[in-house]
Amino acid sequence: MTEVELKEKKRKVQDDVELVEKKKKHKKDKKSKKDKKEKKSKKEKKEKSSESVEKVVDASNDVAQNEDLLKVPQAEIDAFYKENEVTVEDPQKLNLRPLLSFSHVSLEGTIQKEISKFPKPTPIQAASWPYLLAGKDVIGVAETGSGKTFAFGVPAIHSLVSSSNKKDISVLVISPTRELASQIYDNLIILTDKVGLECCCIYGGVPKDEQRKQLRRSQVVVATPGRLLDLIQEGSVNLSKVQYLVLDEADRMLEKGFEEDIKNIIKETNGNRANRQTLMFTATWPKEVRELASTFMRDPVKVSIGNRDELTANKRITQIVEVVEPHTKERKLLDLLKKYQGGAKKNDKVLIFALYKKEAARVERNLRYNGYDVAAIHGDLSQQQRTQALNDFKQGKSSLLLATDVAARGLDIPNVKTVINLTFPLTVEDYVHRIGRTGRAGQTGVAHTLFTEQEKHLAGALVNVLNGANQPVPEDLIKFGTHTKKKEHGAYGAFYKDVDMTKKPKKITFD
Numbered sequence: 188m189t190e191v192e193l194k195e196k197k198r199k200v201q202d203d204v205e206l207v208e209k210k211k212k213h214k215k216d217k218k219s220k221k222d223k224k225e226k227k228s229k230k231e232k233k234e235k236s237s238e239s240v241e242k243v244v245d246a247s248n249d250v251a252q253n254e255d256l257l258k259v260p261q262a263e264i265d266a267f268y269k270e271n272e273v274t275v276e277d278p279q280k281l282n283l284r285p286l287l288s289f290s291h292v293s294l295e296g297t298i299q300k301e302i303s304k305f306p307k308p309t310p311i312q313a314a315s316w317p318y319l320l321a322g323k324d325v326i327g328v329a330e331t332g333s334g335k336t337f338a339f340g341v342p343a344i345h346s347l348v349s350s351s352n353k354k355d356i357s358v359l360v361i362s363p364t365r366e367l368a369s370q371i372y373d374n375l376i377i378l379t380d381k382v383g384l385e386c387c388c389i390y391g392g393v394p395k396d397e398q399r400k401q402l403r404r405s406q407v408v409v410a411t412p413g414r415l416l417d418l419i420q421e422g423s424v425n426l427s428k429v430q431y432l433v434l435d436e437a438d439r440m441l442e443k444g445f446e447e448d449i450k451n452i453i454k455e456t457n458g459n460r461a462n463r464q465t466l467m468f469t470a471t472w473p474k475e476v477r478e479l480a481s482t483f484m485r486d487p488v489k490v491s492i493g494n495r496d497e498l499t500a501n502k503r504i505t506q507i508v509e510v511v512e513p514h515t516k517e518r519k520l521l522d523l524l525k526k527y528q529g530g531a532k533k534n535d536k537v538l539i540f541a542l543y544k545k546e547a548a549r550v551e552r553n554l555r556y557n558g559y560d561v562a563a564i565h566g567d568l569s570q571q572q573r574t575q576a577l578n579d580f581k582q583g584k585s586s587l588l589l590a591t592d593v594a595a596r597g598l599d600i601p602n603v604k605t606v607i608n609l610t611f612p613l614t615v616e617d618y619v620h621r622i623g624r625t626g627r628a629g630q631t632g633v634a635h636t637l638f639t640e641q642e643k644h645l646a647g648a649l650v651n652v653l654n655g656a657n658q659p660v661p662e663d664l665i666k667f668g669t670h671t672k673k674k675e676h677g678a679y680g681a682f683y684k685d686v687d688m689t690k691k692p693k694k695i696t697f698d
């Protein structure tokens with residue numbers, strides 16, 4: 188090889204090495220650029236997501252996470268959760284703090300003043316308001332008489348005050364019975380009146396004309412499904428601007444009898460669930476309705492007070508269950524009235540539940556025959572008679588009310604001392620609601636139940652409720668067996684053994 192050829196080869200080799208190195212460097216540069224880009228986008232994504240969480244929290248900060256609340260030591264918050272058996276299932280992990288006092292929330296002035304007449308928020312109010320005020324969908328499950336009406340009502344009216352739309356119907360509350368709708372209306376109007384908003388109550392059994400007029404000027408509507416659908420169908424009501432939809436007694440509203448009506452009403456509201464805040468409140472939340480509920484809600488936060496998966500009764504109610512022969516019930520009732528209204532107790536309020544309208548009418552006659560001045564409320568009476576009877580009982584003009592399950596849920600009648608179940612209801616959930624007409628807002632009460640062989644398929648579920656509230660379980664009840672009949676169970680059909688006799692209840696406090 189000549190010297191020239193040798194030089195040429197060396198140069199080529201040199202060139203090749205340079206080229207390989209160049210390629211390597213390029214590859215390295217490209218990789219590091221890519222890494223940097225990925226890192227940057229990851230960082231941005233992280234910032235963005237924490238920003239969106241922050242935003243929601245910020246939005247509620249002023250109102251329901253104020254400085255005073257943020258200063259409370261975590262140990263105090265933890266103790267509150269434990270003492271009140273509060274569980275919050277919060278899919279977005281917002282971790283909003285419960286309001287331990289009314290000073291921890293900054294509501295519109297007159298609403299704040301009105302609600303601060305109570306000593307402090309009840310646990311369901313304390314734990315659900317922060318999420319509601321942050322615009323979240325909420326399922327609220329808490330015992331009977333624990334202030335659920337203001338739990339959903341106060342944030343609804345507060346939000347409406349700060350909303351730009353005060354022309355259309357923005358808040359819609361649905362209730363299963365006329366009497367309950369009317370009671371929710373009485374609660375909400377205290378708030379709406381003070382802030383210049385209009386509230387109306389829509390239910391059947393009374394003329395429609397006045398309701399049509401009221402609907403035209405109201406922003407808040409409380410309604411029973413039947414009459415509301417009637418008015419929707421005739422074009423007297425426009426729900427397309429509803430921002431805040433509440434199903435009170437939500438499990439009842441999602442049962443078969445109401446399911447279609449509810450679907451049809453919800454279709455009429457701000458159809459897309461993303462544009463609407465949806466709330467479901469109740470004291471009993473059976474598994475059977477949970478899936479249907481989720482179809483109307485968007486990432487709901489579930490706030491439960493007390494045992495979250497079992498059916499639980501208010502623990503301040505003394506529950507007495509007596510197993511009797513069916514034909515002795517009405518005589519037994521007279522004995523019970525002597526016990527609960529005899530002598531000095533003659534003005535103590537007693538609420539008697541029968542199951543069927545016909546039974547109620549017969550028992551009413553029998554009680555009158557025996558000298559009792561009894562008021563009655565059931566489906567066969569006119570709306571005016573029903574309203575009159577309930578008002579007389581509420582005001583203490585009559586101290587004895589006989590009712591069917593139309594009065595089982597939600598009614599807040601002051602100072603009912605005793606509930607008597609003359610005939611057991613069709614479900615144990617209804618039993619929990621019925622007895623919940625006593626022992627409200629921190630008071631105590633007695634529920635006396637006559638149980639017969641005809642209801643033995645419910646014995647197991649009733650035993651569970653009694654155990655859960657630390658109440659004595661009569662031997663006669665256990666003799667019926669501890670098989671509970673559920674509406675449905677995937678693996679076992681309708682019947683399966685579901686009673687835990689070893690379970691010990693925890694005490695729950697209510698101030």
Ligand SMILES: Nc1ncnc2c1ncn2[C@@H]1O[C@H](COP(=O)(O)OP(=O)(O)OP(=O)(O)O)[C@@H](O)[C@H]1O
Nearest residue numbers: 305307308309331332333334335336470597599628
């Ligand atoms: N923060 C509070 N402190 C004390 N009492 C309250 C408070 N908020 C509401 N109450 C009162 O508690 C009573 C029961 O309230 P409410 O009817 O809302 O109970 P509920 O939880 O809806 O019961 P139910 O499950 O039977 O419908 C009412 O008389 C109400 O005025």
Ligand SMILES: [Mg+2]
Nearest residue numbers: 335336435597
């Ligand atoms: Mg209620």
